[in-house]
Amino acid sequence: MKTPWMLYCFLWLALSGGTANAIDVSKLQGLSELRFHQLESNVDGDPPYYIYVRLPEEMAEADVDTRYPVVYLLDGGVTFAPLAGYYRYLRLAEEVSPLIIVGISYGTSDWREGNRRSVDYTLPTAEQAHWGGAERFDRWLESRLLPLIETEYPADPARRIIFGQSLGGQFAIHEAMFKPDRFWGHIASNAALHRNLELFLSAPEQRPAVLPRLFVVGGSDDNPRFAEPRGRWIAHWQSQPAPPFELQVTTLPGDNHFSALTGAFRHGLIWLFEE
Numbered sequence: 001m002k003t004p005w006m007l008y009c010f011l012w013l014a015l016s017g018g019t020a021n022a023i024d025v026s027k028l029q030g031l032s033e034l035r036f037h038q039l040e041s042n043v044d045g046d047p048p049y050y051i052y053v054r055l056p057e058e059m060a061e062a063d064v065d066t067r068y069p070v071v072y073l074l075d076g077g078v079t080f081a082p083l084a085g086y087y088r089y090l091r092l093a094e095e096v097s098p099l100i101i102v103g104i105s106y107g108t109s110d111w112r113e114g115n116r117r118s119v120d121y122t123l124p125t126a127e128q129a130h131w132g133g134a135e136r137f138d139r140w141l142e143s144r145l146l147p148l149i150e151t152e153y154p155a156d157p158a159r160r161i162i163f164g165q166s167l168g169g170q171f172a173i174h175e176a177m178f179k180p181d182r183f184w185g186h187i188a189s190n191a192a193l194h195r196n197l198e199l200f201l202s203a204p205e206q207r208p209a210v211l212p213r214l215f216v217v218g219g220s221d222d223n224p225r226f227a228e229p230r231g232r233w234i235a236h237w238q239s240q241p242a243p244p245f246e247l248q249v250t251t252l253p254g255d256n257h258f259s260a261l262t263g264a265f266r267h268g269l270i271w272l273f274e275e
Contacts, residue, residue, distance in 0.1 A: 030085035033057065037148060042140045047114035050105040051145065052076060054084040056091075056098035059154065068100045069159035070149060071269070072141075072183075074168035075117060076103025083163075083265050096269045100155055104145070121164065121171035125195040134174045138182065161185035161272065165261055166192045166226070173200060173214065173233075176245045180208040186245075187215045187268035190222050190230075190257050197229045201236050207244050214245045215268040219255030226257060 025031055033055035038048050056068055073079045080103025090096045106115040116133070124132035149155050160183040164172040169191025176186040177200065193200055218230055237243045248271050252263045 028085070030088040031081070033059070035153075037152075039144050039148065042136065042143065046116065047107070049140075049145075050077070050107050051148070052080050052084075052103040052105065053149070053153065054080075054087070054101040054103075055153065056100065058098045062154075067154050067156035067159075068098055069161060069184075069273075070100040070102055070153075070155045071161045071163055072145075073101065073103045074121065074162070074164040074171060075105075075166075077105035077107060077109070079103065079163070079165060079261065080105065082262065086262050086265065090266060090269070095266065097273060099269075100149070100153055102145075102149055117167055121167040121174075123170070123174060123196050123199045127195045131195065134171055137171070138175065138179055142182065159184050161187065161269075163187045163189070163265060163268070164191070165189040165264070166257065169216075170200075173216070176212045176214040178204060180204075180210075180212040180244065183212065185213045185215070185268075185272040187264060187272075188217070189264035189268075190218050190226060190260055191216060191233075192226045193229045193233055194225055197233060200233055203240075203244050207242060211244070211246045213248075213272055215248045215250070215264075215271050217250045217252060217260060217264040217267060219257060219260035220251050220253050221256040222260070223257050 025034060031054065035053040035055065037051040037053070039051055040048050059068070073083060080101070084101045084103065087096070087099065087101055091098070106117065108115050111118065118128070119130055119133035120137035121134060122131040123134050146160070150157050162172050162175055162183045164170070164187070169188035170193055172186045172188040173191055175182050216230070216234060218227060234249050237247060250267055252260045255263060
């Protein structure tokens with residue numbers, strides 16, 4: 001695939017420190033070992049996705065057969081930088097094992113310029129005509145992104161983790177409920193189910209033989225618009241005798257819809273690997 005000339009220039013400046021005015025990210029040791037890919041969408045005419053990969057420092061001295069769990073960050077244009085850097089502190093504290101961190105970015109926050117999160121991360125709703133692309137986005141993950149990461153890097157396909165915030169949290173729940181074989185672990189931070197809650201209250205036709213692990217976290221000060229439907233979803237599934245996933249629910253005191261990001265990442269990873 002072709003990479004735009006300007007993007008080549010940006011990457012050369014950012015990753016090589018080639019001029020006095022360049023942004024040399026190699027001196028940001030918390031974001032060391034970065035890689036970049038541009039992946040086309042499955043839909044003709046849609047802009048590409050920009051994929052950022054942070055490799056574990058331990059990989060340099062590891063055995064050639066070593067494989068690492070991979071955390072796939074939705075909204076990577078916002079979440080990758082803080083969480084890939086924060087991961088370094090979690091490793092220093094020995095709270096998590098070595099991981100590969102993958103950020104999936106649109107390159108913009110503007111839907112008119114290609115940010116498709118409200119399409120990609122959601123099931124349909126009568127309130128928004130453009131919602132409802134979760135199944136299509138899942139097919140893109142399966143056909144393009146997962147094969148790339150698991151071919152180019154020492155990724156463990158049995159330990160894939162998806163992390164999503166807000167609408168990204170809706171997608172993480174979608175994967176746990178309707179695509180239970182895609183990811184081993186799911187972290188849904190302040191999941192937004194406010195427009196299509198009813199679609200998440202019905203169990204899949206067949207309960208998976210191996211239950212996916214689902215960590216649902218909310219800030220105590222989250223907006224009621226999001227917190228109330230999420231609370232209804234939690235209450236529903238906690239009352240079921242045999243839910244289609246292994247569920248852990250946590251509330252972060254004092255956090256709002258956005259500030260819960262790092263706490264959700266930390267507590268979710270600790271719970272997933274606690275055994």
